[in-house]
Amino acid sequence: MSAFASHLRQLRKDRGAKKEDIATYLGITPSYYNKFEAGARTPSLEVLVKLKTYFNCSLDELVASEEESTLVDRQLVVSYRDLCDMGFNERLAHGLIKEVYDSYQAEAIPKASLDKKVKFVYKKDVVALCNKLKEQLEEK
Incomplete structure (x- = not known):
C-alpha cells in the first residue's frame, strides 16, 4: 500500500468520515474511492483538490510522504x-x-x-x- 493510501485512510478515520460520504462529495462511486485507500488507483489533481477541501488541509498535508x-x-x-x-x-x-x-x-x-x-x-x-x-x- 502506498504512503498516500495509508495516509488517506488514516485521515478519514481520524476525522470520523465515512467512505460513502467522501465518495458522494467527490462525485465518484464508493468502490472507486476504495481503490484510492487500497493504493490501487491514484486520484487526479482535480480529486486531490476536492479531498484537500473536504479534509480542510493543504495539498502538502494530504500527499506528503513523511518518514x-x-x-x-x-x-x-x-x-x-x-x-x-x-x-x-x-x-x-x-x-x-x-x-x-x-x-x-x-x-x-x-x-x-x-x-x-x-x-x-x-x-x-x-x-x-x-x-x-x-x-x-x-x-x-
Whole structure:
C-alpha cells in the first residue's frame, strides 16, 4: 500500500468520515474511492483538490510522504475520536485527552498522523490518569 493510501485512510478515520460520504462529495462511486485507500488507483489533481477541501488541509498535508519512522505506532496512542468510538461520553473523552495532552512537553507530544488537527496521547498515560482518578474517588 502506498504512503498516500495509508495516509488517506488514516485521515478519514481520524476525522470520523465515512467512505460513502467522501465518495458522494467527490462525485465518484464508493468502490472507486476504495481503490484510492487500497493504493490501487491514484486520484487526479482535480480529486486531490476536492479531498484537500473536504479534509480542510493543504495539498502538502494530504500527499506528503513523511518518514514512517517519525510517526508513533498508531496502536500506542488514542485520540478523542478513538475514545468516543470506545463508548466514552464526549465530554469525558475530551477532558481525558486535554488533561493528558496538556501534561506533555512539546517534544514529547506523540505524532501518529500527518493530520495536525488531531491530538494524540499515549494509551498508557490515559490509563494512568484513569487509575489516579479512581484512587482519588476511593479515598473519599
